[in-house]
Amino acid sequence: MNxxxxxxxxxxxxxxAFMSTAAFAAKSQKKCGKPGDNIIAAVVSAPVVSNGLVxxxxxxxxxxxxxxxxxxAFGHQIPAGGRMxxxxxxxxxxxxxxxxxxxxxxxxxxxxxxxxxxxxxxxxVQHGNWSLSDDGDRVITITPSGGDDEDGLEQERAEEVGFxxxxxxxxxxxxxxxxFYNGDAGEVGTIExxxxxxxDEVVESGFGDVxxxxxxxxxxxxxxxxxxxxxxxxxxxxxxxxxESTVFQRVEPNTALTRTIKAVPFxxxxxxxxxxxxxxxxxxxxxxxxxxxxxxxxxxxxxxxxPHIAHLQENGVNIGIIMMSGPHGKSRGAILPSSGATxxxxxxxxxxxxxxxxGSKEGIYTVKVKLSNGGKAVNTIIVExxxx
Numbered sequence: 001m002n003x004x005x006x007x008x009x010x011x012x013x014x015x016x017a018f019m020s021t022a023a024f025a026a027k028s029q030k031k032c033g034k035p036g037d038n039i040i041a042a043v044v045s046a047p048v049v050s051n052g053l054v055x056x057x058x059x060x061x062x063x064x065x066x067x068x069x070x071x072x073a074f075g076h077q078i079p080a081g082g083r084m085x086x087x088x089x090x091x092x093x094x095x096x097x098x099x100x101x102x103x104x105x106x107x108x109x110x111x112x113x114x115x116x117x118x119x120x121x122x123x124x125v126q127h128g129n130w131s132l133s134d135d136g137d138r139v140i141t142i143t144p145s146g147g148d149d150e151d152g153l154e155q156e157r158a159e160e161v162g163f164x165x166x167x168x169x170x171x172x173x174x175x176x177x178x179x180f181y182n183g184d185a186g187e188v189g190t191i192e193x194x195x196x197x198x199x200d201e202v203v204e205s206g207f208g209d210v211x212x213x214x215x216x217x218x219x220x221x222x223x224x225x226x227x228x229x230x231x232x233x234x235x236x237x238x239x240x241x242x243x244e245s246t247v248f249q250r251v252e253p254n255t256a257l258t259r260t261i262k263a264v265p266f267x268x269x270x271x272x273x274x275x276x277x278x279x280x281x282x283x284x285x286x287x288x289x290x291x292x293x294x295x296x297x298x299x300x301x302x303x304x305x306x307p308h309i310a311h312l313q314e315n316g317v318n319i320g321i322i323m324m325s326g327p328h329g330k331s332r333g334a335i336l337p338s339s340g341a342t343x344x345x346x347x348x349x350x351x352x353x354x355x356x357x358x359g360s361k362e363g364i365y366t367v368k369v370k371l372s373n374g375g376k377a378v379n380t381i382i383v384e385x386x387x388x
Contacts, residue, residue, distance in 0.1 A: 039076060040206030041066045043191050046167055047113055047221030047377075048348060049292055050279035055185040055212040058178030058288055059092060063166040063191055063208070069112050070380075071243045075162030078130075078144050080152040081198030086166060088138040090190035090209065091183025098179040103132035106179055107140060108167040109153075112245040114224040117157045121146065125156040126240050138180070140168070156242050166193075176289045185214040215283060217374035218295065220320075222247050223277040225351065227262045227269075241265050246272045250382045251358060257381065258355040260339055274356060274367040274379035277349040278342065281374070294350025295319075299341040307334035310354075312369065320371040324356055327363025327383075334359075335367075358383050 042064045045052030052060035063086065067073045078084050086107075088094075101107055103119035109128065110116045117128035129146045130153060144152030151159050170178035183189055188209050195204040224247070229240040244266035251257065251271050263269025278295040279285075285293035300310040300322055312320035326332040334357050342350040358365050362383050370376035 037066075038206045038208075039065050039195075039204050040191065040193060040208040041068065043189075043208040043210050045216075045219070045221075046169060047223060047277065048169075048225075049290060050216070050219040050285070051282040051288065051292075053182065053210055053212060054216055054282060055182055055187070055214050057182050057282065058170045058176065059088070059180035059182055059189075060169045060178075061167070061191075061210075063168070063193065065164050065166075065206070069164055069245075070248045070382075071111060071161045071245075072248075074160075075111065075164040076195070076204060077150055077158060077162055078142065078152040078195055079150050079197040079203065080144055080147040082152055082196045082203075083141050083143045085192075085194045085196070086140040086142070086168070087192040087194075088140075088168075088180055088189065089192065091187035091212065092138060092189040093181050093183070094137050095177060095179050095181060098177050099136070101132055101134045101140060101179055102171070103130070105171055106169060107132055107142070108169070109142070109163045110165045110167060111157055111161045111163065111243065112165075112224065112247055113222060114228040115157070115244055117153060117155075117163055121154070123155070124240055125242050127155045128153040128158045129155075142166075160242065170289055172290050174289075178289070182212045185212055187212055215281065218281050218319075218371045219279040219375040220352070220369045220371055220377045221277045221279075221349075221375070222377050222379050223275050223349075223351070225275070225277060225348075227266065227272065227275070229264060229266055239265070241267055246275045246379065248380055248382060250384055252387070253358065253360045253362065253383055253385055255383075256336065256355070256357040258336065260353040260355070273339070273353045274381070276352045276354065276369050276377055276379070278352055278371075279349045291348040294342065294348075296343065296350060297341050298350065298352060299338050300335075300354070302335050302337060308332040310335045312371070318372070320369065320374070322354060323368045323370070324365065325368075326359045326365045327361045328359070331359030331361035331363075333357055333365050354379075356381075 046060040051057040121129040170176045190209045193206040228244040257271040259269045259272045280293040303309040308324040310322040336355040365381040367379045
């Protein structure tokens with residue numbers, strides 16, 4: 001399997017991982033790969049809440065773009081002098097109490113969780129230099145404030161990786177308000193994206209939709225929370241690295257991924273253990289907005305005979321499963337012993353680290369956490385032998 005195939009397959013895997021985080025359905029108009037194709041891979045719950053797609057709850061979604069979160073596969077740009085429109089339709093409703101949306105707060109662009117392309121101008125890799133406006137209803141417009149030619153969004157994250165996610169959300173850490181709300185159970189919300197060039201011609205577009213469910217249970221998501229350098233509110237002087245993510249780490253065969261604490265710079269701590277966020281079901285916690293309750297005292301026990309499997313437990317009671325897979329049945333990798341149970345509830349959700357060791361074969365490895373009667377999430381690791 002060559003590197004190009006690895007990128008394609010891995011991107012498909014991470015799209016599937018996001019799509020499984022909560023109830024959803026996404027329609028594709030065409031297969032991607034040619035001009036005019038649908039650039040939306042999926043519309044999913046944002047990986048920072050439990051209720052992003054739950055019926056009648058505040059809308060908190062990630063619009064995931066082709067070809068996925070692998071930084072080795074370029075995402076998308078907005079031409080200089082152009083704009084991108086994101087239109088929420090169908091059963092999505094606008095809250096009239098929110099007069100205007102705020103960049104980096106209600107709308108965030110990222111290349112991976114906690115890896116934003118921020119609206120502010122600056123010299124850091126994360127500074128995209130763009131502005132946000134909306135029509136007071138359900139059309140959001142992102143407009144580059146600089147750049148040149150095809151690269152309207154500035155600095156390295158936008159120019160070398162391209163945006164891969166647009167996150168639409170309530171005001172974070174403030175109890176709302178939410179600019180948008182989901183429809184009733186069984187209703188459909190639609191998302192359309194249109195990217196225009198300086199001549200007002202549509203150069204890329206996409207469509208997706210979601211079906212809202214009454215309940216999705218407890219949720220688990222991939223995350224880089226607590227590890228990254230440059231967040232959306234970082235000043236221009238903050239020094240972030242191009243990619244700071246535990247997802248799509250590239251390692252040599254037989255590598256152990258064990259680090260669970262932040263290093264500065266991020267790369268000094270690599271490789272990191274796959275990292276997940278756990279959330280209590282919204283109907284149990286009652287928390288509509290961030291911060292939302294995590295799940296305390298969660299740990300896992302590795303299967304002694306099948307070390308690629310571990311049993312996820314809450315106070316000793318099974319609540320799910322962790323499964324590791326690899327490119328071959330004899331090279332699945334192994335889940336390493338737990339670094340300790342999730343702490344008492346604090347912050348937003350609770351962090352679950354899953355240290356692993358990859359196998360001897362090159363290829364794609366995945367670590368999947370699945371909650372009983374709840375969500376699931378997948379972290380992808382690429383193993384490449386660079387010894388030659």
